[in-house]
Amino acid sequence: MKIATGLEVLMNDSQLQKEFKGNVALLCHNASIDAHYGHAALRFKTLFGTRFVKLFGPQHGFSTDAQDNMIETAHVEHPFFKIPVYSLYSETRVPTDAMLDGIDHFFVDLQDVGCRMYTYIYTLTLLLEKCMDKDIEVIVLDRPNPLNGTTLEGNVLDPKYASFIGRHPIPVRHGMTLGELGNMHQRFWAGKSIKYRVIKMRHWDRSMFFEDTKLPWLLPSPNLARFESALTFPTTVLFEGTQLSEGRGTTQSLEIVGHPKIEPYALYEGHLKRALEKTGLEGVALRPITFLPTFQKHRDQVCGGFQIHVTDKKKFEPWRVGQWLMRELFYLMEGDFKWLQPPYEYDYVNLPIDIINGTDRLRHWVEQNESMEMLESFEDFEAYRHRFESIKLY
CATH class of the missing domain: 3.90.1150.140 (Aspartate Aminotransferase, domain 1)
Structure with missing residues (x-):
């Protein structure tokens, strides 16, 4: 059966739409589209009208045109939607109180790539942490993990090397969707619950790679065109x-x-x-x-x-x-x-x-020219596996 992303589930469910009665904001980017290539922001304008009050963009910007690390994007007013577009890769990675003012429902629709070094998952977890003391519901419109949802690979992050390309103790191929990553954050790292929900995909199977979904691929960052x-x-x-x-x-x-x-x-x-x-x-x-x-x-x-x-x-x-x-x-x-x-x-x-x-152990492994068997010693997955199994949505 044809896969429906969280965005499409929302757009096609009139009863679900009625659950969102206040003002809404949307964090999205170039790849936030439906199966007909319609952008999420256009769909939100139709669905919520004047209650659609703010847009947000992650690293690389709302338009996904900013290159590389440490290339920040500015806050602007969108010339078509006539609402502010706030950058969460600017002077701040965390939305400010002013940015969140007047928002009741904060939707997140981002295509992730299933790899720990990709920053969109941390934009989500920083948003969740910021909303802990606010009466704002955060809703992830879920999308496929393009590397599949079963295969785990790579070392688990050492917290001493935490950064914006690795905030949490997860392996390189973490196997989660964005919505599941939010679940893991809320269960194991948040320390305090907030209003959080995931609008799940329909008909996605964890064994699927992205091309198996038959969904259109649009670059989620400037250098991942395919x-x-x-x-x-x-x-x-x-x-x-x-x-x-x-x-x-x-x-x-x-x-x-x-x-x-x-x-x-x-x-x-x-x-x-x-x-x-x-x-x-x-x-x-x-x-x-x-x-x-x-x-x-x-x-x-x-x-x-x-x-x-x-x-x-x-x-x-x-x-x-x-x-x-x-x-x-x-x-x-x-x-x-x-x-x-x-x-x-x-x-x-x-x-x-x-x-x-x-x-730093992998750099030392390279420099010391140790055998391939040494790579296996970096894969202490058991704690992660336990968490991973407990938060699966599919």
């Missing part, structure tokens, strides 16, 4: 913590990695091809490429590198592939491989790679 980019995101996002390009400034961002000092064919034929076979990692192929970034790292410099092709998404383990490839390139590139230096996501002390990984 579903394939979301699949490889847990691999390539790791390279944001290095001086290697993760493909920003190309048409295949977050599917490729490279550097001006890499000769890709020599590295692939001379070492990486056989090394990948020895790891036992499945569902992935590396292809030697050259590319020219038009902005960000190595702008206007030809880079050699590799495209990560997912040949079997059910067997593909993106976090392991990324850690392995980083370790190999650290040694193959010798002194040309360098860690990116602070600041990163407003942390001026810790190395960006440690913030991204949520631990």
Whole structure:
């Protein structure tokens, strides 16, 4: 049966709509659409009329046009809707009292990518914390986890490395929808309950990847234009913590990695091809490429590198592939491989790679060239698994 997102469930249920009697606000972005490509804000204007009083945007903005970390967006009045659009990636990550004034129901409709390093889940949890002492109901219009809702992968965050790309003790592939993440926050981290509900999807199965849903994919952030980019995101996002390009400034961002000092064919034929076979990692192929970034790292410099092709998404383990490839390139590139230096996501002390990984142990694993078996020691999931099973909605 056709999957209906939380937005579509709301729009098609007149009885449900009657439960929201006061003023409403909407946190959304470019990918907040229905199955007919209608934007959530347009639907809200039709549904709530003058009671639709405020819009909010997450990182990358309401229009999803702001690039990269630490690129803030401004508060504006929308020229069509004639209501304020507040940025929650501006001088504040937390909505202020003034922003929340006059709101009875705060809807959240964001397409997440199922990876701990993606900030939209923390925009939600900061909103929940802010609303603890307010008479505001927070409602998530749920959407699919594009990496499926069953597979868990990667280390659990060490709280010492908490940041806006990792606030909570969850693994890299956390398996939750946005609504479920809100459930976990309320049950285990909030300390105080608020008015919170999830308008669930209909007919979504946890085993589904996004392409299995047959829903339209619109980029949820500027460099994830394709579903394939979301699949490889847990691999390539790791390279944001290095001086290697993760493909920003190309048409295949977050599917490729490279550097001006890499000769890709020599590295692939001379070492990486056989090394990948020895790891036992499945569902992935590396292809030697050259590319020219038009902005960000190595702008206007030809880079050699590799495209990560997912040949079997059910067997593909993106976090392991990324850690392995980083370790190999650290040694193959010798002194040309360098860690990116602070600041990163407003942390001026810790190395960006440690913030991204949520631990410094993985960096040490790379530097010490330890065996692949060491990766298994980072996966103490039991506490998380217990929580995960307790908050599932589907």
